[in-house]
Amino acid sequence: MKKIFLFILLIIFETGFAQKVKKNERVKDKFESKQPQDLSVPPPPMITFPAQYPNGNKAFIDAVKKNIDKSALKELNKELKTKIILKIDSEGNVINISTYGDNEIFNNEVKKAADKTTSKVKWEAGKNNQGEKVIDIVNLPFKFSNI
Structure with a gap:
């Protein structure tokens, strides 16, 4: 009984404290989200x-x-x-x-x-x-x- 109780408790803690992984997050996206965007300024020409x-x-x-x-x-x-x-x-x-x-x-x-x-x-x-x-x-x- 103790083993089953510990096993269930372990599963609850694993799911409760698991890290959330963000999918396809790039450094560019992080940088752009922090910078205010001035839409009146066009991007530089390629x-x-x-x-x-x-x-x-x-x-x-x-x-x-x-x-x-x-x-x-x-x-x-x-x-x-x-x-x-x-x-x-x-x-x-x-x-x-x-x-x-x-x-x-x-x-x-x-x-x-x-x-x-x-x-x-x-x-x-x-x-x-x-x-x-x-x-x-x-x-x-x-x-x-x-x-």
Whole structure:
């Protein structure tokens, strides 16, 4: 009798204190449920086809290397790295050029060279899923060895 009573008591406690498992709950759903949603702000466009320099982004990097002032970088005897970030509007015009790297002198020279390279050149604008031209941000790594 005691065994049956303990068995029934065990089953009651198991069902009463069992954890509830939520099905198919994702981290994204948790985050979105906590954030207030402003429906007047549209979501950012999905860029299916990113903006491109006329002969490709590699040609842009090569043109920047040609336009860079090597005499200003003579004191820097090492391999230098930076990122060139370009904002291209829907017409293919360069709106903004930024450079981010460890060496400020190098960043300024690369920015000048990129500005000179893009001054009279129209880029192929980025396109979204519907094929509409949209504003795009192009992020390109840039390496230069002065050795």
